Amino acid sequence: MAARQRLICASGALLDGGAGVRFELDTPSGPRPAFVVRFEGLPRAFLNACAHVPVELDWLEGAFFDADGAYLICATHGATYHPVTGVCVAGPCRGASLQKLPVAEIDGGIWLLDDSG
Numbered sequence: 001m002a003a004r005q006r007l008i009c010a011s012g013a014l015l016d017g018g019a020g021v022r023f024e025l026d027t028p029s030g031p032r033p034a035f036v037v038r039f040e041g042l043p044r045a046f047l048n049a050c051a052h053v054p055v056e057l058d059w060l061e062g063a064f065f066d067a068d069g070a071y072l073i074c075a076t077h078g079a080t081y082h083p084v085t086g087v088c089v090a091g092p093c094r095g096a097s098l099q100k101l102p103v104a105e106i107d108g109g110i111w112l113l114d115d116s117g
């Protein structure tokens with residue numbers, strides 16, 4: 001299993017289909033916005049960049065889900081993403097995908113995992 005890279009938040013901060021937690025991902029080109037939500041019991045994390053135009057998805061901070069808590073939705077033009085795969089299922093970039101990030105729930109916390117090898 002991949003090593004823990006850093007703690008994003010406590011497990012209790014994420015409710016299934018509820019508000020997400022934003023964090024920054026360190027990349028060689030500098031920090032990039034990212035977020036984690038809980039869906040079907042597990043944490044799911046992605047870069048916070050729409051596949052249509054690379055703007056952040058949440059217009060209201062942490063509001064990543066649609067009204068039913070079933071899909072992630074971009075506040076700008078409504079692209080709708082599957083919360084497990086990150087694939088756009090409806091909207092202007094249908095078939096494109098959010099960039100998924102490796103996370104896990106360990107010891108009561110949500111951890112970003114190191115997938116660099």
Ligand code: FES
Pocket residue numbers: 050051052053054055074075076077078079091092
């Ligand atoms: S920028 Fe996200 S749907 Fe257009």
